Amino acid sequence: MIENRPGLSFLAHLVLIAGVVIVALPVWVAFVASTRGATDFMSGTIPMWPGPHLIENYRTMLDTGLSTSGTPPVGLMMFNSLVMALSIAIGKIAISMLSAFAIVYFRFPFRGLAFWCIFITLMLPVEVRIVPSFQVVAGLGLLNSYAGLSLPLIASATATFLFRQVFMTIPDELTEAARIDGAGPMKFFRDILLPLSRTNMAALFVILFIYGWNQYLWPLLITTDAQYYTIVAGIKRMADVVDGLPQWHLVMATAILAMLPPVAVVIGMQRLFVKGLVETEK
Amino acid sequence: MKRTIFNNQLLPWLLLAPQLAITFIFFIWPAGQAIRQSFLREDAFGINSSFVGLRNFHGLLDSAQYLNSMKVTVIFAVSVTVVSMGVALLLAVAVDRMLRSSRVYTTLLVWPYAVAPAVAGILWWFIFNPTVGIMPYILDVIGYDWNHNRSKTDAMILVVIASAWKQISYNFLFFVAGLQAIPASLREAAAIDGAGPVRRFFDITFPLLSPTTFFLLVVNIVYAMFETFAVIDSTTGGGPAQATNIMVYKVYFDGFIGQNLGSSAAQSVILMMIVIALTVIQFRYVEKRVEY
Numbered sequence: 001m002i003e004n005r006p007g008l009s010f011l012a013h014l015v016l017i018a019g020v021v022i023v024a025l026p027v028w029v030a031f032v033a034s035t036r037g038a039t040d041f042m043s044g045t046i047p048m049w050p051g052p053h054l055i056e057n058y059r060t061m062l063d064t065g066l067s068t069s070g071t072p073p074v075g076l077m078m079f080n081s082l083v084m085a086l087s088i089a090i091g092k093i094a095i096s097m098l099s100a101f102a103i104v105y106f107r108f109p110f111r112g113l114a115f116w117c118i119f120i121t122l123m124l125p126v127e128v129r130i131v132p133s134f135q136v137v138a139g140l141g142l143l144n145s146y147a148g149l150s151l152p153l154i155a156s157a158t159a160t161f162l163f164r165q166v167f168m169t170i171p172d173e174l175t176e177a178a179r180i181d182g183a184g185p186m187k188f189f190r191d192i193l194l195p196l197s198r199t200n201m202a203a204l205f206v207i208l209f210i211y212g213w214n215q216y217l218w219p220l221l222i223t224t225d226a227q228y229y230t231i232v233a234g235i236k237r238m239a240d241v242v243d244g245l246p247q248w249h250l251v252m253a254t255a256i257l258a259m260l261p262p263v264a265v266v267i268g269m270q271r272l273f274v275k276g277l278v279e280t281e282k
Numbered sequence: 283m284k285r286t287i288f289n290n291q292l293l294p295w296l297l298l299a300p301q302l303a304i305t306f307i308f309f310i311w312p313a314g315q316a317i318r319q320s321f322l323r324e325d326a327f328g329i330n331s332s333f334v335g336l337r338n339f340h341g342l343l344d345s346a347q348y349l350n351s352m353k354v355t356v357i358f359a360v361s362v363t364v365v366s367m368g369v370a371l372l373l374a375v376a377v378d379r380m381l382r383s384s385r386v387y388t389t390l391l392v393w394p395y396a397v398a399p400a401v402a403g404i405l406w407w408f409i410f411n412p413t414v415g416i417m418p419y420i421l422d423v424i425g426y427d428w429n430h431n432r433s434k435t436d437a438m439i440l441v442v443i444a445s446a447w448k449q450i451s452y453n454f455l456f457f458v459a460g461l462q463a464i465p466a467s468l469r470e471a472a473a474i475d476g477a478g479p480v481r482r483f484f485d486i487t488f489p490l491l492s493p494t495t496f497f498l499l500v501v502n503i504v505y506a507m508f509e510t511f512a513v514i515d516s517t518t519g520g521g522p523a524q525a526t527n528i529m530v531y532k533v534y535f536d537g538f539i540g541q542n543l544g545s546s547a548a549q550s551v552i553l554m555m556i557v558i559a560l561t562v563i564q565f566r567y568v569e570k571r572v573e574y
Contacts, residue, residue, distance in 0.1 A: 132315035214398035
């Protein structure tokens with residue numbers, strides 16, 4: 001703080017409180033709706049305070065789901081999302097570390113070309129190659145499978161770059177010492193690189209878990225079997241009612257459940273999350 | 283460059299194999315297919331196809347719907363970027379003044395990052411729902427009849443709010459990091475010279491924040507153009523009357539619902555060129571400022 005201006009500090013607090021309210025408003029409204037009964041929505045406006053149906057609504061959704069929408073119980077969808085998010089996060093970290101290791105610690109023909117092939121994935125988000133990607137996955141027989149949900153999203157140029165940076169900062173003396181001691185490349189990787197990049201892996205894991213959990217378009221396209229629905233893609237199927245109103249209290253309970261795990265991860269691991277975010281993007 | 287390396291010719295390829303395999307199968311091959319299909323006219327089942335040259339692209343540029351979709355995309359991307367960066371900068375500047383409470387505020391402000399775009403869409407869709415939503419009720423008091431199912435403007439406002447809301451936390455974190463990187467001595471010197479807080483912000487803080495701002499500008503445009511598919515799909519579905527049919531949504535709609543593969547592929551190719559351009563800009567101008 002440069003000078004003491006109580007007026008400005010007061011204004012700053014006011015701005016921040018307004019910001020927090022705006023940011024929290026939709027979630028509060030959804031939470032209130034999720035504690036109400038179906039009839040509470042008939043009157044026209046939603047009340048602003050929670051009702052008595054909290055446990056009942058959430059138990060219904062987790063156990064049986066909204067059977068009229070053709071979606072499975074939310075518990076199963078959350079499990080599918082968890083499998084997808086974990087596979088993507090772990091898969092991305094594993095293959096990115098291995099390829100960064102290859103690029104930094106070896107000299108081989110076409111090294112530059114390999115690096116460019118990885119770099120190019122930055123420019124090909126799933127949204128711009130939807131139809132052909134779907135055809136490839138269908139051709140491989142991966143529709144309605146956990147492999148189909150996660151494999152096509154596992155390649156990551158940014159994660160490879162991040163590990164490349166991390167490895168570049170590891171002093172050559174360590175490698176030399178390891179070699180003098182007779183360690184082969186894989187032993188060096190396991191005993192030196194892995195432990196030294198532990199916090200980077202954890203930070204990246206937080207970001208990638210959220211990325212995987214929040215996927216929407218891809219699971220929507222490749223899962224037609226309700227057994228493989230993920231919660232983020234499934235919620236839209238619940239809200240889409242052909243005639244009549246959606247069952248708001250149940251849809252909102254699902255929305256709250258869908259955001260709970262990633263939000264908990266961000267709040268619980270804030271330090272790692274910020275580190276991962278700033279490092280991977282820059 | 284590493285001085286010490288391992289001498290092995292086969293091992294690096296084994297290490298690269300998983301990454302390269304996935305990149306080829308799921309990225310490069312489909313992208314190649316998109317380019318190939320953009321020159322073909324196929325029936326819905328992909329049985330018959332004929333080479334039509336650039337006709338798919340000509341068709342797009344002649345199509346009022348596609349030009350509309352481009353216009354909608356520009357309006358949408360600019361609005362999302364301006365709203366989310368503006369709010370985030372305001373909040374970041376406010377937090378930067380705080381000594382003790384900044385961590386608490388940061389925690390309270392960052393979590394929307396973790397909310398899926400589809401869920402953000404559903405939440406705002408509910409708040410603005412014309413029959414049960416709370417916002418139409420409030421707007422009705424001031425005499426505004428909100429209905430995003432009928433009004434094109436209302437629909438656009440809805441998708442902009444839902445998309446910008448989710449992005450505020452991201453921009454906020456980068457602005458806070460950017461502000462903290464500015465040496466306090468610069469602002470102190472200006473304060474001694476008698477510059478007030480507003481003057482200091484515009485003459486010193488904001489110019490020094492420009493690398494962060496520029497980086498966020500590119501990231502936000504990419505976000506608004508490519509990652510908001512879920513927001514659109516879970517709220518307006520591109521409607522009413524094409525008012526929120528952004529380019530990414532149209533690729534999906536024409537390809538999967540309309541089964542017009544040639545046109546959808548041509549649209550993919552146009553989008554790919556936009557992503558490449560944005561990525562090049564990002565790397566040319568942003569990466570240069572970051573020291574590795």
